[in-house]
Amino acid sequence: MSDLADASILFLIRAPIRNDAQMIAKVLAQDGIASAEMDGGADPRLFQAGTVLVCTQEGLTEELLETLDAVITRQPAWSRFAMVLLLDGDQEAAAVTARLSGLLADGIVTILHRPVRPLEFRTAVLNATRTRRKQLEMRDHLELQLELRRELNHRVKNTVATFHAIYRMTMRQxxxxxxxxxxxxxxxxxxxxxxxxxxxxxxxxxxxxxxxxxxxxxxxxxxxxxxxxxxxxxxxxxxxxxxxxxxxxxxxxxxxxxxxxxxxxxxxxxxxxxxxxxxxxxxxxxxxxxxxxxxxxxxxxxxxxxxxxxxxxxxxxxxxxxxxxxxxxxxxxxxxxx
Structure with missing residues (x-):
């Protein structure tokens, strides 16, 4: 299996014209990467921890931008939302990039200009996968540390209770x-x-x-x-x-x-x-x-x-x-x- 494949990571594809979405999904599937087409610009799966967005220029609607703003605003400290954008190399693409600069200040975005070479796209996907994987590992590490602290706190309380109980029992006897x-x-x-x-x-x-x-x-x-x-x-x-x-x-x-x-x-x-x-x-x-x-x-x-x-x-x-x-x-x- 490819080192890109990771069951905890889902690539959402937003490519609303022609058969672009199917083509992107086919390329991702060659490396065993799970993907799904977005239902719309407000797809709730964007809020899931392991989501990566692949979006063409035509898919960057106002609805999607508003959703991305909410995703990034609500993301936890360990997360930086990852995106791969497929844009045209023209002035319109430059305008799109400018609009996204403030929105994605707390995200990680890779911009590829069409037509995109397969190796270039695969590298971008690999980087996005590694980024999300590291973030999920950090999340798991933080959750484990929190659970250990809770367990330590519980153990300390029980130890104190044990000493107190032994003291009271011994005094009574x-x-x-x-x-x-x-x-x-x-x-x-x-x-x-x-x-x-x-x-x-x-x-x-x-x-x-x-x-x-x-x-x-x-x-x-x-x-x-x-x-x-x-x-x-x-x-x-x-x-x-x-x-x-x-x-x-x-x-x-x-x-x-x-x-x-x-x-x-x-x-x-x-x-x-x-x-x-x-x-x-x-x-x-x-x-x-x-x-x-x-x-x-x-x-x-x-x-x-x-x-x-x-x-x-x-x-x-x-x-x-x-x-x-x-x-x-x-x-x-x-x-x-x-």
């Missing part, structure tokens, strides 16, 4: 300052253990029971209100990281809102390895509280994160907000299929 100090430092070491399990390259692949135990250890008190039942299943390190984030999200929510928020509640974590496909497990997280809970009206960021993380591991989830606590279940991959 401690009789003396020395008792508090010992328990609190021990729970902080347990948090560090999770990081060690996931990121120490010298360790063997983490075992699920060990990973679950490390994640919930900071919240385990004298009452023994966290129960863990499941086989010692080994997990690929890459899968373990995603699974740990999911379990940590559940634990954080439990100490903020659920069974571990006020004491007296219980959390039971169980899992079974699929007897047919050993690369999958079915895990249940069941909370029982001492008071009635109310199901949220809509999914928060944490729930959306859990669904996304599990889906990335070819899994699925279910949330059941029962009268006495949350019942969460997921089927998730713990290793790549061989």
């Amino acid at each position: 401690s009789e003396t300052l020395d008792d508090f100090s010992e328990k609190f430092s021990g729970r902080l070491r347990a948090l560090s253990k999770v990081h060690e399990l996931l990121f120490d390259a010298d360790r063997a692949e983490p075992v699920l029971r060990e990973l679950v135990g490390a994640i919930v250890a900071p919240y385990t008190g004298d009452e023994g209100h966290i129960v863990i039942e499941g086989d010692a299943v080994a997990i690929d390190r890459e899968h373990a990281l995603s699974l740990a984030l999911v379990l940590n999200e559940l634990a954080t929510n439990a100490v903020k809102y659920g069974a571990l928020s006020k004491g007296g509640g219980t959390v039971k974590i169980t899992w079974q390895q699929d007897p047919v496909d050993s690369t999958f497990i079915d895990l249940q997280w069941e909370e029982t509280t001492g008071n009635k809970i109310i199901a949220p009206e809509k999914d928060g960021y944490g729930v959306r994160f859990i669904r996304s993380a599990v889906a990335a591991l070819a899994g699925n989830t279910s949330f059941d907000y029962r009268s006495d606590g949350l019942f969460f279940a997921m089927r998730v991959s713990i290793a790549n299929s061989s």
Whole structure:
């Protein structure tokens, strides 16, 4: 396939006389480039992120110029609208160019004078494609950075909430300052253990029971209100990281809102390895509280994160907000299929 072809980029053709539009489309198709004839000067596809306009002199109507003005005015900071104009080499073409100079100050325009040599046209198309491709890459990069910032902000908030929950739990269970100090430092070491399990390259692949135990250890008190039942299943390190984030999200929510928020509640974590496909497990997280809970009206960021993380591991989830606590279940991959 030609290096010009890009599924994210569409060339709109505005050539209203003779069979110019069909001829341009045929040339573009030789390189596998997607194109379409414009429906009119106000074609809404001009506002799409990956659009490039190929326009003949006859197609530059007042309606199109007004639309281009709106496109350029509304385009995001990462975008500069790309155009290839096919003009006649006469005074009228010069007048057209003059009219466009102000309009396209924030765009990228290539002007070719007819008759246009095939190589000249192909070069212009290549440049426009590369320009749009780079812009879309920049858009994706900015969107990724924004999502990472949101995720970091969420992680920081959860970390602060975790420390606060551990502090409150330890205060409630401690009789003396020395008792508090010992328990609190021990729970902080347990948090560090999770990081060690996931990121120490010298360790063997983490075992699920060990990973679950490390994640919930900071919240385990004298009452023994966290129960863990499941086989010692080994997990690929890459899968373990995603699974740990999911379990940590559940634990954080439990100490903020659920069974571990006020004491007296219980959390039971169980899992079974699929007897047919050993690369999958079915895990249940069941909370029982001492008071009635109310199901949220809509999914928060944490729930959306859990669904996304599990889906990335070819899994699925279910949330059941029962009268006495949350019942969460997921089927998730713990290793790549061989």
